[in-house]
Structures are given as structure tokens and as C-alpha cells.
Amino acid sequence: SQTIHQWPATLVQPVGSPLSLECTVEGTSNPNLYWYRQAAGRGLQLLFYSVGIGQISSEVPQNLSASRPQDRQFILSSKKLLLSDSGFYLCAWARTGYSPLHFGNGTRLTVT
Amino acid sequence: DQQVKQNSPSLSVQEGRISILNCDYTNSMFDYFLWYKKYPAEGPTFLISISSIKDKNEDGRFTVFLNKSAKHLSLHIVPSQPGDSAVYFCAASLNYGGSQGNLIFGKGTKLSVKP
Numbered sequence: 209s210q211t212i213h214q215w216p217a218t219l220v221q222p223v224g225s226p227l228s229l230e231c232t233v234e235g236t237s238n239p240n241l242y243w244y245r246q247a248a249g250r251g252l253q254l255l256f257y258s259v260g261i262g263q264i265s266s267e268v269p270q271n272l273s274a275s276r277p278q279d280r281q282f283i284l285s286s287k288k289l290l291l292s293d294s295g296f297y298l299c300a301w302a303r304t305g306y307s308p309l310h311f312g313n314g315t316r317l318t319v320t
Numbered sequence: 321d322q323q324v325k326q327n328s329p330s331l332s333v334q335e336g337r338i339s340i341l342n343c344d345y346t347n348s349m350f351d352y353f354l355w356y357k358k359y360p361a362e363g364p365t366f367l368i369s370i371s372s373i374k375d376k377n378e379d380g381r382f383t384v385f386l387n388k389s390a391k392h393l394s395l396h397i398v399p400s401q402p403g404d405s406a407v408y409f410c411a412a413s414l415n416y417g418g419s420q421g422n423l424i425f426g427k428g429t430k431l432s433v434k435p
Contacts, residue, residue: 217361244425251324252364252409252425298363308354309423311363 210235214299214312221319227272227286229315231299234280239301241282242309243274247295258282294319323347324412326426335435339397343410343426346391350412350424355384355395358407358428367408368395400433407431 214231221227233239243255254267256274264274271290275283282299296316300309325344333339341355351372356364370377370384370393377384383396397404410426 212363214363249427251322251427252411252423254423300363308366308369309356309364310366311356313361313363 210301210310212299212301212310212312214315216315217313218316219318221289221317223291223319224288227284227289227293227317229284229297229299229317231282231284231312232280233282233301236280236301236303238279239303240307241276241280242300242302243282243284244298244300244311245295246298247292252298256284289319291319293317322426323350324410324424324426326408326410326429328429329427330430330432332432332434333400335402335433336399339395339400339404339431339433341395341397341408341410341429341431343393343395344391345393345412345424347412347414347424348388348391349414352413353384353386353393354411354413354423355382356409356411356425357404358409364409397431400431402433402435405431405433 211234240259242257244252246252258264258276272286296314298314299312302309323346354369355367357367358364368379368382368384370386375386386393407428407430409428411423413423
């Protein structure tokens with residue numbers, strides 16, 4: 209069966225510090241991978257998605273970037289965090305472009 | 321501007337009764353709709369979906385109804401169980417399957433089923 213791992217579960221970082229959130233998927237190959245964010249009082253917003261190694265599409269211009277160095281690894285990064293980067297970050301995968309998303313357990317990021 | 325709206329942030333229902341969660345959308349081009357359920361400290365899990373060519377899809381205790389003319393969909397849970405207590409997200413897509421990164425989510429409705 210397929211599993212998705214996302215860490216850390218919670219993170220508190222000062223403004224201006226770097227960020228690296230990692231997500232890995234097991235039990236499948238060449239998945240579509242996604243990063244979503246839920247800010248306070250808002251719905252889930254797609255940040256990035258990837259259909260293959262090195263292929264990243266950005267949906268929302270922002271202070272963040274994503275990379276996919278390996279088939280089942282997806283990384284969300286920032287060089288300098290802003291207060292507005294606080295939120296709940298979710299990694300997700302899908303088998304194809306026409307399959308439901310499967311989410312990880314999320315990372316609660318608080319920028320102070 | 322929210323394209324997918326869940327106007328009720330919370331809903332409380334007695335065990336055994338019906339839970340009805342509502343969702344409205346503004347973009348008539350949406351052609352696929354999904355419901356996700358989220359427990360605390362976990363990511364959302366896919367629950368049920370419906371394409372725009374249908375008006376009803378049923379899976380066990382869960383039924384989703386789509387009213388395209390009203391741009392409205394609802395999730396019915398019958399009978400409701402305490403384990404159904406969670407946050408329910410409605411999502412819509414501009415292409416069938418909704419996994420090309422075009423899922424638009426609502427803010428969620430927190431359902432509490434009381435024993």
C-alpha cells in the first residue's frame with residue numbers, strides 16, 4: 209500500500225530564517241506531488257505541483273519554492289520566512305492526473 | 321474571491337440522524353466535485369466525488385447531490401455516527417479527476433455528531 213510521510217509535524221521559526229519541509233511517498237512510482245497551504249480562516253490553497261523529477265509548477269507567486277530531487281521526494285523551501293508564511297502545509301500525491309489526492313498529516317508552521 | 325464556499329463553519333447533529341453539509345460554487349466551468357474529511361492532526365482523506373454529468377453519487381452512508389443550475393452540492397451522511405465528527409472540505413475542479421493541481425477548496429465545515 210502507498211504511504212506519504214511529511215515532517216516535521218510542527219515548526220516555529222523566526223522571521224528571516226530559512227525553511228525546508230520534506231515529503232516522501234512510498235509504495236508507488238512517478239506520482240504527481242503537491243504542496244498545499246491552509247492559512248488561518250481560509251481553504252486549502254495549491255502552492256506547487258510536480259508531475260516528474262525536476263518538473264515544478266507554481267500556482268501562486270510567493271516567498272516559497274519547491275523542488276523534486278527524486279521521484280518520490282518533494283521539498284518546500286524558503287530562503288527567508290515572512291510572518292505571512294505561517295499556516296498549515298500539506299503535501300499530497302496522486303497516482304495520475306485523474307486520481308483523488310492523498311494527503312500527508314501536515315506541518316503546522318508558525319513564523320514569529 | 322472565493323469560488324467554493326462552505327457557509328456553515330460548524331454543524332452539530334445527534335447520532336443516528338442525518339447530517340447535511342452544503343457547498344456553493346461560482347464557476348460554472350467546474351466539472352468535478354469532491355468531498356474530503358479531516359481529523360485533527362491528520363491530513364484530509366478523500367471521501368466521495370461526483371462529476372458534473374451526474375446529479376447524485378452514493379457510497380454507503382454517504383451521498384453527494386449536485387444541483388448544477390443552483391451551483392450547489394451537498395453531502396448527506398445517514399445515519400450519522402460519532403466517528404463522523406471531523407472537518408469536511410468541499411473541492412471543485414476545472415478538469416475531470418481534479419488532480420492536475422486545479423482543485424479549489426472551501427474553508428471547511430466542522431461536523432460534531434453527539435452520542
